[in-house]
Amino acid sequence: MRTKHKKEVKLKRLHSGAGGDPIKSSSSKTTNSQQQRDRSESPGKVRTLKTQEPLISTSGSLKPEPEEDDFTSNSAGVKRKRIKDELLEETPIRKSRSKKHSNDGDSEGSQNKKAKRQTKKAVKKEEGEHPVSKKVKRTKEEIEEARQLKMKKKEEEEQNRWRWWEEKKYEDGVKWMSLEHNGPYFPPEYQPLPDDVSFYYNGKKVKLSLAAEEVALFFAQMLDHEYTTKQVFRENFFKDWRKEMTAEERSLIQHLEKCDFGELHNLHKAKVEARKNMSKEEKQALKEANQKITDEYGYCLLDRHKERIGNFKIEPPGLFRGRGEHPKQGMLKKRVQPEDVIINCSKDSRIPVPPAGHRWKEVRHDNTVTWLASWTENVQGSIKYIMLNANSKLKGEKDWEKYEVARKLKSCVDDIRDQYLRDLKSKEMVTRQRAVALYFIDKLALRAGNEKEEGETADTVGCCSLRVEHITLHDQLDGNECVVEFDFLGKDSIRYYNKVPVIKKVFKSVKLFLENKEHGDDLFDRLNTSLLNKHLSSLMPGLTAKVFRTYNASITLQQQLKALTNQSDNEAEKLLSYNRANRAVAILCNHQRAPPKTFEQSMATLQTKIEARKEQLALAKTELKQAKKEAKAKEVFKCVYLVERKKAAVKRCEEQLLKMEVQATDREENKQIALGTSKLNYLDPRISVAWCKNMGVPIEKIYNKTQREKFAWAIDMTEADFEF
DNA sequence: GAATTCACTTAGTACAGCAAAG
C-alpha cells in the first residue's frame, strides 16, 4: 500500500505534467536540449550486455607503427620513453646535475652548458645508430633543457610523494591529526559597468544600482545561450533579479521582455574577445598571478604533509544552471561572504585569516571530517565543501577502500545472486520487489535511485524510483522473449534507453508490480533505497547498491582485457583493446557525452584522407606490378631494387590506411560515449596497472599525469599477477 | 519510521592550452 505522502506526490506529478513522458515531448518541435539529451541508439535495436563486445574486425591485423616516429625527436611518445630510460639508468648523475641546475635558475651559465653537454653525450649513446637531422640538432639544447627541467620536477615529486598507503590507518572515523590551511579564495568583487555602457528599459536608458546591475550582467552574459530562451529560466531569473533591485527599479522594471541587455552583452563579448587577443606578455602575467593564488590558497598541511586542495575557490555568484528540465534554473546564486563560511582546521594550527573587514561564520576543529571549509548555497540549500585533491591521502585511501569492498563482493556475489533469484518466488511483496530491483541493479548497473523532493530538482530516477511510465514489457521482441524496455532520465538527465531480455520470473514479477497502477506510480511501491541497502549490508558488511556498479564495472574491465588482448599484439593493438574494454564498461554504466561539436566534420575529413590513401595504395600497387614485370624481363639489379622499394611503399600505404581506418572506427564508436568517468571512478586501477605490466605497455599510455597521481597508490603497489 | 541533514562520490560540460595541420 502506498503511503499517503507518496500518493500526494504522484498526483501532483500527474497534474503538473512534469512526470509525463519526458522523452517524446508533447510539442511537435524538438528543442536543441532535447536532441542533446536524446543520445540513445535508434529504436528497435536491442542493447544487451552481449552487444558490448567490441565489433571491429580489423583489430587482429594491425601492424606495428611505422618507424619514422623514432627519428623525429619531438615526438611525444619518444620523448617520454627517453625520460623514463634515463631515470632508470642514470639517477645518480642526474641528481647532482639537477641540483646545480636549480642553483643556476634559467640562466645560460657555463656550468650549465657543461652539464648539458654531458647529458647530450649520454643521450647520443642511448640513441645508438639513430641519425639525427641538422634541423633537430639546433633545437636540441632547448629540448634538452626542457627535458632536464621536467625530469627534475618529476624526481622531486617522486621524492616528496607521501606514500601513505604504507602507513597504518587511523581507527574509528578519525581523518587527520593536524590540519592547517589558508582558507578559501574569494572571487574578485564586482566591477561596475563603464559609463558608456547602459541598460535600457522600454527603450529608455536606466542606470541600475550596483546589485541589480551585477545580476543583469549575469543574464546578459548568457544571452547567446539557449537557456535564456527557456520560460522557466527567464521567470526564475526575473523574480530573483527583482529581489536585488531598489524599490524604484522594481516599480519601473516589470517585464523582462522590455529589457534591453544589448550593450551589456556586447561589452561581455568584447571582453571575451580581448582576452583571446591578449599578448604573450599579458597572458604570462595572468598566468603568474594565478599561480600566486594557487601557491597561497591551493595547498594545505595535513599531518605534516603538503597536500593539494581540489577546489580552493569559493564559487562565484551567477545564475544557476541546472541540468535537464530543472525547476530552479535561472535562479540567482548569491555571492558567498566570509560570514557564510565555516572553517575547519586543527586547534593548534594557524587559523586562516578572513578577508579584511570580515569574519568567519565559525571556526571548528572536527577531525572526523575531511573538509577544510564549507558554506550553504542559497539555491538548493545544500552544503558546499572545500576538500582535498584526488591525489591526496584522504581521497586515495577512500578510493582504495571502495575497490576492496567491491572485491569482497566478488567473493560472495554468487551467493547473493542465488539469494535474490530465490527471493523472486517470495510470497512477500517487499522481498519480491527487492529481488527484482537487485536483479536490475546487478545486471544493468543501474543506480540505487533515492527519492527526490518534487519541484526541487529535475525529474530523474534510478532503480528504486522507477515509475510505470519508464518501462514497457514485451512478451516478444526482435526474436527475444520477455523483454523489458527501459526509457528514463537518470542522473544529470541523461537518458537511459535499453531493451533487455530478462528471465521469466523477473518478467512475471514486473507484470505483477504493474497491475492496477497508472502513469506516475512507482514500480517498486514497497521498496526504497534505505530498505534495499539495509538488506544488502546484512548480506555483506559495507555492501550497498552502488558497490554493484563498481564491482560490475571492474570485473567487466578485467574480463574484457583478458578476452581482447594478446601478448603478441603490438602496442597500438593493445591500446585499442584497452579502450574497447574501457568502452564496454562505459556502455554498461551509460556514461554518455554530447557528441563533439566538430564531430561530423572531423569524421568527414578523416574519411577523405582515407579515400586519398586508398587511391595512393592502388597507385602504388600498379606501380609495383609494373616494376615486377620489368624486373622479370630484364633481371637488372636496379629493377630488383625498384621492386623492393615499391613493395615497401605498398606495405607502408596499407599500414597507414589500416591505422586510419582503425582510428575512424574507434572515434565513431566513441562518439557519444565518455570513457573518463568509468576510468576515474569505477575501474580498479590495479587491474589496469597489472595489465600494463603484463603487456609491457608503459603506464603513461593509459593514464595521463593527473590520473597517475590519483592512482599513485595502485601504480606503486600492484604486481603483474594482481587479480581483482 | 519519515524527513532532514550532512558528508562525500560521481557526473558532464565549458574552455584553456597546446600540438598538429595547413
Added chain:
DNA sequence: CTTTGCTGTACTAAGTGAATTC
C-alpha cells in the same frame, strides 16, 4: 604564422548513503 582539433583541467551539479532529528 594561423587555424584546427584534441586533451586536460576547472567547475559545479547531481547523485549515494549514513546519521540525526522530529
